[in-house]
Amino acid sequence: MKKFQSFYGIVIKIDDFLIDETGKSDGCYKLMSVQDSNRNVVNFVISPSTYFVDHEIIQIGDIIIGFYNANAAVPLIFPPRFRAIVIARDTPYRNVKVDYFNNELINTDNTLKLNISSNTQILLENGQLFTKSPNNRNLIVTYGPTTRSIPAQTNPYKIIVMCS
Template sequence: MTNFYSFHGTVTMISDFATGQNGTSEGCYKLISVENGLGESVNFVVSPSTYFVDHAVVAAGDRVTGYYDGDAPVPLIYPPQYRALVMVKESPYQNVKVDYFNSQLVSRDGRLKLNLSPFTQILLTNGQPFTKSPANRDLIVVYGPATKSIPAQTNPYRIIVLCSSF
């Protein structure tokens, strides 16, 4: 179970990120700089294992949310630099939540409860169907409307199960 934290803002720059691995990974890692409009900035290190929801291609000027492990060590530099686990390009037609969901399918922060329907796609990160229960797992939930209750309830469009530990 990963302790997901997020940062939302506008991409200001994308550049190659050198890892120092004898050139074998040259060009495979990117540094995405994001600013939230309040003067706060974050650099996300994007690796080949970073999951981009909808396989969206991100460019400067796009609104994004980057998710990272809040318990992972980070270098003490400014702006902060986090290893991106999941990146979401903002879309007016869908919401995305990345979190651990318990046996009742309520997110760890208690803000979202999932009501599965026969139309809910439950997939692995490689796009293959996931045939077990998504309960008690780290999930990427793509959904539309939700109730205004606490927790908000929704019938998600798609659930991506994060089986591997980051």
């Protein structure tokens, strides 16, 4: 099972990423360097399957949050290099959470409960409507205000179901 972790910071560099020994890049993979407020740096490998929330184009200077699988094997290098699963630009009044949500739509660390409303869009990663229940799945959730309860509750703006 995937355990999602995140890293939040400013994009300081974007380069082509070499995926084989020939030293050539096919242009389909990028290496995005992100620095947090404590000057810690993480490199995200961006692949064609990395999901960008709202399909936004990220540039140097943008503040982002990147999500990766904390259980995946990573090379022991510095700065750390993670395969990005989801990237989202920091946008006012919008929060993003990537996690597994159980049958009650509560995430794995019991910090967020989703209350689906008639205004909540539920989509697949390709933008098509998802017609089944989003329970017991890995989800990309965009939302605004939450309650001050444990877990916090919200009516999400959009839910993207991660089927893979």
